[in-house]
Amino acid sequence: MSELEEKDPVVNSSLARPMVIASVLLMVSLAWALWDEAYATRPWKSYQSRFVKLYSSYLKTARPSAEDAEKKIRASSEYLRLDKEMQAAEKSVLAKVTEIDREVNQVLVPQSLALNEPFQEVRSSIGALTYQIEVASSEKAKQSLRAEIEEIKKDKVTVKLPNPDGSMKKVEYTFPQMDKDLLDWKAKKAALLLQRVELMKPASELRARRDKYLSDRIAEVSNETLAGVERKLAAFSPGIRQIHVKDVDLVDRCESCHLGTREPVVLTKAAMGGEAMFTSHPNKDLLKTHDPEKFGCTPCHGGNGVATSSVDKGHGRHKYWLWPMHHKENVEAGCQQCHSGEVVTEMGDTLNAGRELFRLRGCMACHRYEGFDKEPEDLTGVNQQMRQLEQQKAEWDREAGFTIQKADKSKDNAEAQRLYARADDLKVKMSGLDAKIEQLDIRSRSLIREIKKVGPSLKEVRSKLKKEWIPVWVKDPNHWRPGTKMPVFRLDDEEVQAISAFIWQAGVNGKVPPQPQGDAERGKEAFETRGCMACHSMGEGSAKQGGTFAANLSREGEKANYEYLVRWVHEPRERTLPYCPYEKKDLTEEDYKRNGAPFVFDLEHTRCPNDGHELQVQQMTPMPSLRLSIEEARDIATYLMTRKQANASLPAAPYLDDPKLKARGQFLVRNYGCAGCHEISGLEEEQRIGTELTREGSKPIERLDFALLGHDAAKEGWYNHKGFFEHKLKDPSVYDKGKEKENKLERLKMPNFNLAKNEIDALATLLIGSVEPNIPARYQFKPTDQRQDIIEGWWVVRKYNCMGCHQVHVGQTTVFNTLTRYQDPDWKDQRPPSLIGEGARVDPAWLMRFLNNPAQEEKDLNRNGVRQYLKARMPTFHFSDGELRKLVRFFEAMSSQAQPYIAQKLDPLTEQERTMARQLFSSEGAPCLKCHATGDPNHDKRATAPNFTLAKERLKPGWTKRWMIDPAMMAPGTAMPSGLFQRDGGRFIFAGPTPASFQGYQKDHADLLVRYMFQFTQEELSRLRASAGAGAGR
Amino acid sequence: MRKTLIAVGVASVLTLAGCGGGSGPAKTEAPAEKPAAAAAVDDANAATLTGKVAFTGEKPTPKSISMEATPACSRAHATPQKSEEVIVNGNGTLANTVVWVKAGLPAKEWPAPASAVKLDQKGCVYTPHVIAVQTNQNIEVTNSDPTNHNIHPLPKTNREWNESQPPNGEAKMKQFAREEVMIPVKCNVHPWMRSYVAVVGHPFYAVTGDDGSFSIKGLPPGEYTIEAVHEKFGTKEMKVTVGPKESKAVDFSFAG
Secondary structure (H helix, E strand, O other): HHHHHHHHHHHOOOOHHHHHHHHHHHHHHHHHHHHHHHHOOOOOOHHHHHHHHHHHHHHHHHHHHHHHHHHHHHHHHHHHHHHHHHHHHHHHHHHHHHEEEEEEEOOOOHHHHHHHHHHHHHHHHHHHHHHHHHHHOOOOOOOOOHHHHHHHHHOOOOEEEEEOOOOOOEEEHHHHHHHHHHHHHHHHHHHHHHHHHHHHHHHHHHHHHHHHHHHOOOOOOOOHHHHHHHHHHHHHEEEEEEEEEHHHHHOOHHHOOOOOOOOOOOOOOOOOOOOOOOOOOHHHHHHHOOOHHHHOOHHHHHOOOOOOOOOHOOOOOOOOOOOOOOOOOHHOOOOOOOOOOOOOOOOOOHHHHHHHHHHHHHHHHOOOOOOOHHHHHHHHHHHHHHHHHHHHHHHHHHHHHHHHHHHHHHHHHHHHHHHHHHHHHHHHHHHHHHHHHHHHHHHHHHHHHHHOOOOOOHHHHHEEEEOHHHHHHHOHHHHHOOOOOOOEEOOOOOHHHHHHHHHHHHHHOOOOOOOOOHHHHHHHHHHHHHHHOOOOOOOOOHHHHEOOOOOOOOOOOHEEEEHHHHHHHHOOOOOOOOEEEOOEEEOOOHHHHHHOOOOOOOEEEEEEOOOOOEEOOOOOOOOOOOOOHHHHHHHHHHHHHHOOOOOOOOOHHHHHOOHHHHHHHHHHHOOHEEEEOOOOOOOOOOOOOOOOOOOOOOOHHOOOOOOOHHHHHHHHOOOOOHHHHHHHHOOOHHHHOOOOOOOHOOEEEEEEOOOOOHHHHHHHHHHOOOOOOOOHHHHHHOOOOHHHHHHHHHHHHHHHHHHOOOOOOOOOOHHHHHHHHHHHHHHHHHOOOOOOOOOHHHHHHHHHHHHHOOOOOOOOOOOOOOOOOOOOOOOOOOOOOOHHHHHHHHHHHHHHOOOOOOOOOOOOOOOHHHHHHHHHHHHOOOOHHHHHHHOOHHOOOOOEEEHHHHHHHHHHHHHHHHHHOOOHHHHOOOOOOOOOOEEEEOEEEEEEOOOOOHHOOOHHHHHHHHHHHHOOOOOHHHHHHHHHHHHHHO | OOHHHHHHHHHHHHHHHHHHHHHHHHHHHHOOOOOOOOOOOOHHHHHEEEEEEEEEOOOOOEEEEEEEOOHHOOOOOOOOOOOOOOOEEOOOOOOOOOOEEEOOOOOOOOOOOOOOOOEEEEEEEEEEEEEEEOOOOOHHHHHHOOOEEEEEEEEOOOOOEEEEEEOOOOOOEEEEOOOOOEEEEEOOOHHHOOOEEEEEEEOOOEEEEOOEEEEEEEOOOOOOOOEEEEEOOOOEEEEEEEEEOEEEOOHHHHHH
């Protein structure tokens, strides 16, 4: 070996060790790579195997009980009876059916098959010859071919036909004979099969009934479904489960782990060994309208649907992922991105609560949010549109003038005629604009009526309040009245004094007429029964009863002036001075006098005496008029004045009249945005002081000012939108913490609303959901059909708190339902009516009239128009035209009624039928007149149900019949009893004794009564009253 | 040999399981056939509670009811019908008071008696004024009047219903599935009509009659909360312990 070779490391040193190390490393990294590939980046695999295990073992426990239940039903006497009946029916026709089957299967079918082949053979040769005739050139050739066909038709063919016993018989056939036999057999077979169906009909009906009996009694899933699931689980193969919606580029793999989401068996956490991730989707109805195959998961829930490598990534809990999955308490945030523009979304209770708070607590007064409080914006829009149309009109007018001039001078008659026609066209179009402008003008007046403020008008303070109360309230409203809507501003004493002084001095001067005292006892009864408590609450702490829509009045006597309160209770719309938005001032008696006009302003007198502009003539409150007599208003006000805490006193506040404070006060009031919620003299045109929140949820996180708390937030895991909103809502000054802000004006202004945890969750849900939609427009809920009427109607329903008194949708409760007094059996019937199905119940034209004037009377307003027996009063809301339309359309749409309504035509009533119906109505056996009013004051004293003689104006006939037959189905707990009619074959007959005249009457009794009611006349009314009187005398 | 033993063991466990499973859902079937109240307890050791519901204070004068709105009703009474809201018996006791074992019974199913409790409408008055039934026991509602009535119970936990019953119409068989003491019943046509139904989940209850006394028999020994319920005067509670075969007196008293 040479030296060189000896020193050569390649030759000399052993590479075994590095080789081993390298190969071990290689092996390890290979193993790691394989493991990583198979498991580490695919955690869903272990979830899948766990799911299969848990699901299978749950099925093992669920299946036997399901089997057991099914077995029991199969063994029940009713099932056995149905089964036996079915068997018997089958058996009774068995012989005939077998005979038919034999005839069809053993004779007709085999014979037809046997004959068909030779028949087709001959037919095809005839077909070939026919074609040759068609293409042959000479008539002679055609003749000879025709003769050939005739020959073939005469040829005899021997066919072997099978006998039923299997043997064969030979029959000789010509072509026409074959054709005839085949057709005959076919007809015979069809007739026999039809006969078979007829024979089997009773048996199949019984079988269906038996099977329905079984399926009706299996509450959840049938044994069959369970078996199917078990088979599916047995064949389970691990793999990514994904929803792919191609056209929107949506890939959601959530179900790779959440395998139970859409299982037919309802999987609860307990059923799945405590693993919540395997449970079924909690709302199957929601999935029906949002099919996951089309909607996926993440558009609603957030999260990163593509990620499968870890839970956090899949759920989008990553600082670079913009749409993290919503937490459970905010899960409905996902609804908002497509359902923005709605104030009530079905099945979105938390979100709806958030929207309601946003409205009711006045968030919208400082923060613009599309859809909320949009009347002022709409008004601007409408006025602008009117101006544009006026301009257009002027332009056309000018053009028409020029055109006529041109025509006058034209040398050509035809040309002149054309120009005149054009001018006329322009005039006609202008008249169209006039109609449009008129509509807009009405709309603009409507809108002035529709604009409401969250808080009361501060213009009225001088006649409304005890002045010393103002600073007490401004300082800490929540302390004085826990739970009040007004938030707490962080004011020092100097600010409180200046603000109070400004408010007091900015109040308008006007007279409120003096009022004698009323009766507090009667007032209390009226307050508790007229309907005040649907919005207002009374009592403090656990004794509190009533609604939260408006103020708690437990301490009203400490702050209010009696005379003002009487006016307010009597007609809350009344204000001291009208406001002219054009001149931007409150008009006084002087303005009217100067123009020689009487000082009158109300909904009929809305024009400014100075310049004819539309005035604000009512207080901007949603509080309606209960149409109380002035005496009753005094009683209620007197009662309210007794509501005060013992030893209540207010500290003197001489500074309120200090004019030096006014300017400072106005500055502060403006700074804190008070005019967002309150009407304040001189600040009517104030803009919102807060940031717009319509898209706040998709604002980049860096633009949310966490101030000095950013690091803490990141550490504590709330550096996200949810965390920002929640902390801000809990303590609006939280982001001032640690900041050096000597100047108070620099500090955060948002006041503290003292929100409870559930309220914060609801509002945070709304805000988190307030995002720029990142899904295509067609997914957004912007219906153009009746559903749009529902969306718009809800805004009005919520605005006026209809739901304080009425049930508007299924599953909702009312304030009345919670009041102690109304739990009593006698008071239960005093609850206002449910409005579920209202659109199906009433004629929309009537509803419009009713909503406009619930008294249904021009002069005697101190009454209910429909239910005079109710102590609670349907108030007059002074709805605008626009609101009336929206409400009527809303109820129609809620009941899926076609619009416009066309009354159903009913068969005319014969004289005989009229007599029968009248006799039934007034008979002892029928209770109708015992409860229903007739319009006769003597009878109606005791009435406890609406006047049915007015039914034809108010109701729809179809609903009326359904109601009579089963009222409890529409309104559980109603005073109207069920069981008045019973089924008799295809018709309904009255369940009690009927008058003799009904003998032999074959028609439906419920129909008869409906037809009677809907063809009711004045003469009939007197006849009915006479006969009811006679009946009563018996 | 071992296998056989195991097989026998498994079989017996299965049989027992089968029996156990069978008894639960049986309650969905029509009311059980055997009479329940007495058979429910070990008779040999059963205790009895007896007592009176006393009334102290001034005896109220019952108000007369005006039935003039329905002549068919007023015709049925020679003298005006009196309100049955408070009936103080001659011996100073209170009638129409439900006394029942509110708590303390062992958790078990007490099958409903097969017999129905009658509730008649006669002279436009519910008779009797107060009835007590067991859950799922039949109440037979009849109308003996020549006028139409509607029976409208207003329960808080049970399901509410309101059904019309024509003159001399078929009797209605009704049950309440859940314990509730007491359910007011009214007639919307004749607003003065009122009755109460006490629905109890077991057979240990009674309604005081014209001597104000009650007796609850067949009670297993134990410690109980007994409650007396009156439509106007509300509820009174009492704790009672009874030993085997013991007869104990329990007296309640309501003040007017």
